[in-house]
Protein backbone atom coordinates (compact mmCIF):
# COMPACT_ATOMS: atom_id res chain seq x y z
CA UNK A 1 0.00 0.00 0.00
CA UNK A 2 2.84 2.39 0.87
CA UNK A 3 4.48 1.72 -2.52
CA UNK A 4 1.18 2.11 -4.38
CA UNK A 5 0.61 5.55 -2.86
CA UNK A 6 4.20 6.64 -3.44
CA UNK A 7 3.31 6.34 -7.14
CA UNK A 8 -0.16 7.88 -6.80
CA UNK A 9 0.50 10.80 -4.43
CA UNK A 10 1.81 13.29 -6.97
CA UNK A 11 -1.30 13.21 -9.17
CA UNK A 12 -3.82 12.20 -6.52
CA UNK A 13 -5.58 15.57 -6.19
CA UNK A 14 -5.87 15.96 -9.95
CA UNK A 15 -7.39 12.49 -10.34
CA UNK A 16 -9.83 13.23 -7.54
CA UNK A 17 -10.91 16.35 -9.45
CA UNK A 18 -11.31 14.33 -12.65
CA UNK A 19 -13.58 11.90 -10.79
CA UNK A 20 -15.59 14.91 -9.47
CA UNK A 21 -15.42 13.60 -5.94
CA UNK A 22 -15.96 16.94 -4.21
CA UNK A 23 -19.78 16.83 -3.97
CA UNK A 24 -19.62 13.39 -2.33
CA UNK A 25 -16.91 14.56 0.07
CA UNK A 26 -18.97 17.60 0.99
CA UNK A 27 -21.94 15.38 1.66
CA UNK A 28 -19.85 13.13 3.90
CA UNK A 29 -18.48 16.04 5.91
CA UNK A 30 -21.96 17.56 6.28
CA UNK A 31 -23.21 14.19 7.54
CA UNK A 32 -20.82 14.46 10.48
CA UNK A 33 -23.09 17.22 11.81
CA UNK A 34 -20.10 19.16 13.14
CA UNK A 35 -20.00 22.40 15.05
CA UNK A 36 -17.31 24.98 15.76
CA UNK A 37 -14.68 23.62 18.13
CA UNK A 38 -15.30 19.93 17.34
CA UNK A 39 -12.61 17.27 16.99
CA UNK A 40 -12.58 14.94 13.98
CA UNK A 41 -10.47 11.92 13.11
CA UNK A 42 -9.93 11.52 9.33
CA UNK A 43 -8.85 7.90 8.79
CA UNK A 44 -6.83 7.29 5.63
CA UNK A 45 -6.77 11.07 5.20
CA UNK A 46 -4.43 10.90 2.20
CA UNK A 47 -3.44 14.32 0.87
CA UNK A 48 -5.98 16.04 3.12
CA UNK A 49 -8.69 16.80 0.57
CA UNK A 50 -11.31 16.72 3.34
CA UNK A 51 -9.45 19.19 5.54
CA UNK A 52 -10.74 22.45 3.98
CA UNK A 53 -14.33 21.21 4.22
CA UNK A 54 -13.91 20.24 7.88
CA UNK A 55 -11.96 23.38 8.78
CA UNK A 56 -14.75 25.53 7.40
CA UNK A 57 -17.09 24.16 10.07
CA UNK A 58 -14.90 23.49 13.10
CA UNK A 59 -12.80 26.65 12.81
CA UNK A 60 -9.55 27.39 14.61
CA UNK A 61 -10.86 26.07 17.94
CA UNK A 62 -11.56 22.63 16.51
CA UNK A 63 -9.07 19.85 15.84
CA UNK A 64 -8.41 17.36 13.06
CA UNK A 65 -6.31 14.26 13.46
CA UNK A 66 -5.36 12.82 10.08
CA UNK A 67 -4.19 9.20 10.08
CA UNK A 68 -2.58 7.53 7.08
CA UNK A 69 -0.16 4.73 6.32
CA UNK A 70 1.47 6.48 3.38
CA UNK A 71 4.44 8.80 3.85
CA UNK A 72 3.97 10.24 0.35
CA UNK A 73 0.28 11.07 0.84
CA UNK A 74 1.00 12.61 4.25
CA UNK A 75 3.76 14.75 2.73
CA UNK A 76 1.12 16.24 0.40
CA UNK A 77 -1.22 16.73 3.36
CA UNK A 78 1.58 18.53 5.20
CA UNK A 79 2.05 20.89 2.21
CA UNK A 80 -1.68 21.62 2.19
CA UNK A 81 -1.63 22.42 5.91
CA UNK A 82 1.34 24.76 5.46
CA UNK A 83 -0.29 26.50 2.48
CA UNK A 84 -3.44 27.21 4.48
CA UNK A 85 -1.60 28.04 7.69
CA UNK A 86 -3.77 25.64 9.73
CA UNK A 87 -2.40 25.06 13.23
CA UNK A 88 -5.01 22.65 14.52
CA UNK A 89 -4.25 19.52 12.46
CA UNK A 90 -2.13 16.63 13.69
CA UNK A 91 -0.94 14.03 11.18
CA UNK A 92 -0.16 10.50 12.29
CA UNK A 93 1.57 7.97 10.06
CA UNK A 94 0.10 4.65 11.13
CA UNK A 95 -1.93 1.68 10.05
CA UNK A 96 -5.45 2.66 11.10
CA UNK A 97 -5.91 -0.65 12.91
CA UNK A 98 -3.01 0.19 15.24
CA UNK A 99 -4.00 3.81 15.77
CA UNK A 100 -4.54 4.73 19.39
CA UNK A 101 -7.78 6.72 19.13
CA UNK A 102 -8.27 9.64 21.51
CA UNK A 103 -11.60 9.46 23.30
CA UNK A 104 -14.52 11.89 23.25
CA UNK A 105 -14.19 12.88 19.60
CA UNK A 106 -17.08 14.50 17.73
CA UNK A 107 -16.68 12.58 14.49
CA UNK A 108 -14.77 9.84 12.74
CA UNK A 109 -14.56 10.11 8.96
CA UNK A 110 -13.12 7.88 6.27
CA UNK A 111 -13.47 8.71 2.59
CA UNK A 112 -12.45 6.25 -0.14
CA UNK A 113 -10.06 4.58 2.30
CA UNK A 114 -11.73 2.17 4.73
CA UNK A 115 -12.45 -0.39 2.03
CA UNK A 116 -8.70 -0.67 1.47
CA UNK A 117 -8.18 -1.70 5.08
CA UNK A 118 -8.66 -5.46 5.56
CA UNK A 119 -9.35 -5.00 9.30
CA UNK A 120 -12.16 -2.51 8.59
CA UNK A 121 -14.55 -4.13 11.11
CA UNK A 122 -12.03 -3.76 13.92
CA UNK A 123 -11.33 -0.16 12.89
CA UNK A 124 -15.04 0.66 12.91
CA UNK A 125 -15.29 -0.73 16.45
CA UNK A 126 -12.29 1.34 17.60
CA UNK A 127 -13.76 4.47 16.00
CA UNK A 128 -17.16 3.87 17.60
CA UNK A 129 -15.53 3.56 21.03
CA UNK A 130 -13.75 6.89 20.49
CA UNK A 131 -16.94 8.87 19.81
CA UNK A 132 -18.35 11.30 22.34
CA UNK A 133 -22.06 11.13 23.11
CA UNK A 134 -23.86 12.08 19.93
CA UNK A 135 -20.76 11.75 17.76
CA UNK A 136 -20.98 10.23 14.31
CA UNK A 137 -19.03 7.74 12.23
CA UNK A 138 -19.19 8.55 8.52
CA UNK A 139 -17.86 6.34 5.75
CA UNK A 140 -17.86 7.34 2.09
CA UNK A 141 -16.41 4.67 -0.14
CA UNK A 142 -16.67 2.82 -3.39
CA UNK A 143 -18.49 -0.44 -4.03
CA UNK A 144 -19.46 -2.61 -6.93
CA UNK A 145 -23.08 -1.97 -7.93
CA UNK A 146 -25.37 -4.85 -6.96
CA UNK A 147 -26.39 -7.23 -9.69
CA UNK A 148 -23.57 -6.74 -12.12
CA UNK A 149 -21.43 -9.75 -13.03
CA UNK A 150 -17.87 -9.82 -11.68
CA UNK A 151 -16.35 -9.81 -15.22
CA UNK A 152 -18.13 -6.51 -15.88
CA UNK A 153 -16.94 -5.10 -12.55
CA UNK A 154 -13.37 -6.04 -13.50
CA UNK A 155 -13.79 -4.30 -16.86
CA UNK A 156 -15.21 -1.22 -15.16
CA UNK A 157 -12.22 -0.96 -12.82
CA UNK A 158 -9.63 -1.65 -15.55
CA UNK A 159 -8.50 1.97 -15.62
CA UNK A 160 -7.31 1.85 -12.02
CA UNK A 161 -5.90 -1.68 -12.24
CA UNK A 162 -2.24 -0.65 -12.46
CA UNK A 163 -2.53 1.16 -9.13
CA UNK A 164 -4.59 -1.02 -6.85
CA UNK A 165 -5.26 -4.60 -5.86
CA UNK A 166 -8.65 -4.41 -7.56
CA UNK A 167 -9.16 -8.15 -7.98
CA UNK A 168 -8.62 -8.75 -4.28
CA UNK A 169 -10.98 -5.84 -3.49
CA UNK A 170 -13.74 -7.18 -5.76
CA UNK A 171 -13.47 -10.65 -4.23
CA UNK A 172 -13.32 -9.38 -0.65
CA UNK A 173 -16.40 -7.12 -1.11
CA UNK A 174 -15.35 -4.81 1.75
CA UNK A 175 -18.52 -2.70 1.58
CA UNK A 176 -20.44 -5.70 2.92
CA UNK A 177 -18.12 -6.03 5.93
CA UNK A 178 -18.31 -2.27 6.49
CA UNK A 179 -22.09 -2.34 6.47
CA UNK A 180 -22.23 -5.33 8.83
CA UNK A 181 -19.74 -3.76 11.24
CA UNK A 182 -21.55 -0.41 11.22
CA UNK A 183 -24.83 -2.20 11.98
CA UNK A 184 -23.14 -4.05 14.80
CA UNK A 185 -21.56 -0.97 16.39
CA UNK A 186 -24.18 1.74 15.78
CA UNK A 187 -27.66 2.03 17.20
CA UNK A 188 -28.58 4.33 14.32
CA UNK A 189 -27.31 3.85 10.81
CA UNK A 190 -28.23 5.33 7.47
CA UNK A 191 -26.87 3.74 4.30
CA UNK A 192 -27.21 5.59 1.02
CA UNK A 193 -26.04 4.29 -2.33
CA UNK A 194 -24.52 6.93 -4.60
CA UNK A 195 -23.59 7.11 -8.29
CA UNK A 196 -25.75 4.19 -9.39
CA UNK A 197 -24.52 1.94 -6.59
CA UNK A 198 -20.82 2.46 -7.28
CA UNK A 199 -20.34 4.32 -3.99
CA UNK A 200 -22.07 4.53 -0.60
CA UNK A 201 -22.41 6.91 2.31
CA UNK A 202 -22.82 5.28 5.71
CA UNK A 203 -23.65 7.51 8.67
CA UNK A 204 -23.74 5.94 12.09
CA UNK A 205 -24.32 7.10 15.60
CA UNK A 206 -23.91 5.04 18.76
CA UNK A 207 -27.17 6.80 19.72
CA UNK A 208 -26.22 7.92 23.20
CA UNK A 209 -28.12 10.17 25.59
CA UNK A 210 -27.43 13.63 24.22
CA UNK A 211 -27.53 12.83 20.48
CA UNK A 212 -30.58 15.08 20.16
CA UNK A 213 -28.26 18.00 20.79
CA UNK A 214 -26.56 17.52 17.44
CA UNK A 215 -27.68 19.50 14.38
CA UNK A 216 -29.14 17.78 11.31
CA UNK A 217 -30.12 14.66 13.16
CA UNK A 218 -32.71 13.98 10.45
CA UNK A 219 -29.85 12.91 8.17
CA UNK A 220 -29.46 9.79 10.24
CA UNK A 221 -32.88 8.45 9.32
CA UNK A 222 -34.73 5.77 11.23
CA UNK A 223 -33.19 3.88 14.13
CA UNK A 224 -31.11 0.77 13.33
CA UNK A 225 -30.96 0.85 9.56
CA UNK A 226 -32.25 2.92 6.73
CA UNK A 227 -31.25 2.55 3.15
CA UNK A 228 -31.56 4.97 0.31
CA UNK A 229 -30.41 5.53 -3.20
CA UNK A 230 -29.20 8.83 -4.60
CA UNK A 231 -27.18 10.03 -7.57
Ligand SMILES: C[S@@+](CC[C@H](N)C(=O)[O-])C[C@H]1O[C@@H](n2cnc3c(N)ncnc32)[C@H](O)[C@@H]1O
Pocket residue numbers: 001005016043044045046047048049050067068069070073094095096097110111112113116117118
Ligand atom coordinates in the same frame (compact mmCIF):
# COMPACT_ATOMS: atom_id res chain seq x y z
C1 LIG B 1 -7.94 6.51 -2.09
S1 LIG B 1 -6.97 7.27 -0.83
C2 LIG B 1 -8.18 8.29 -0.03
C3 LIG B 1 -7.55 9.47 0.64
C4 LIG B 1 -8.52 10.48 1.24
N1 LIG B 1 -9.30 9.92 2.30
C5 LIG B 1 -9.40 11.08 0.20
O1 LIG B 1 -10.63 11.00 0.34
O2 LIG B 1 -8.90 11.65 -0.75
C6 LIG B 1 -6.79 5.95 0.37
C7 LIG B 1 -5.86 6.32 1.50
O3 LIG B 1 -5.97 5.32 2.51
C8 LIG B 1 -4.66 5.09 3.02
N2 LIG B 1 -4.64 3.77 3.65
C9 LIG B 1 -4.82 2.57 3.04
N3 LIG B 1 -4.74 1.58 3.95
C10 LIG B 1 -4.53 2.17 5.15
C11 LIG B 1 -4.37 1.69 6.47
N4 LIG B 1 -4.43 0.38 6.73
N5 LIG B 1 -4.18 2.57 7.47
C12 LIG B 1 -4.13 3.91 7.21
N6 LIG B 1 -4.25 4.42 5.97
C13 LIG B 1 -4.46 3.57 4.95
C14 LIG B 1 -3.76 5.21 1.81
O4 LIG B 1 -2.43 5.42 2.19
C15 LIG B 1 -4.39 6.38 1.08
O5 LIG B 1 -3.84 7.60 1.45
